[in-house]
Amino acid sequence: MFVMLAALDHVQLAAPAGSEDVLRSFYLAALQMTEIPKPAGLTRRGGCWFAAADGGRLEIHVGIEDGFRPPRKAHPAVRVTGLDALAARLEQHGAPVVWGVSLPTHRRFYTQDPVGNRLEFLEPLT
Numbered sequence: 669m670f671v672m673l674a675a676l677d678h679v680q681l682a683a684p685a686g687s688e689d690v691l692r693s694f695y696l697a698a699l700q701m702t703e704i705p706k707p708a709g710l711t712r713r714g715g716c717w718f719a720a721a722d723g724g725r726l727e728i729h730v731g732i733e734d735g736f737r738p739p740r741k742a743h744p745a746v747r748v749t750g751l752d753a754l755a756a757r758l759e760q761h762g763a764p765v766v767w768g769v770s771l772p773t774h775r776r777f778y779t780q781d782p783v784g785n786r787l788e789f790l791e792p793l794t
Contacts, residue, residue: 680731681730682736684736687783698758703716738786741786743786745776
């Protein structure tokens with residue numbers, strides 16, 4: 669049987685217990701995502717799920733992890749349009765914006781969510 673990997677469905681990040689409200693503030697206001705309901709069997713575990721507000725095919729699930737420590741290097745990379753506007757909006761919400769070395773085909777920066785998860789945003793060069 670032939671198997672083909674088709675698409676990335678979602679990215680799972682971790683967070684400490686009780687951080688859902690601060691995460692909602694960041695993902696809903698700063699990144700302008702929408703919260704999507706978790707399936708009934710998973711709600712008791714805490715955490716929250718988000719999707720691109722524009723109907724894009726991007727989901728970020730944040731789950732609660734005992735002994736959470738944010739990863740120093742691992743991160744999802746999200747391709748965007750309007751990279752400079754996103755950087756400005758993140759800075760307005762108090763999130764750090766650290767520009768990375770441009771790739772041959774993209775400009776990019778890194779930020780952190782309120783619990784320290786590293787996120788990369790990049791935009792193709794025109």
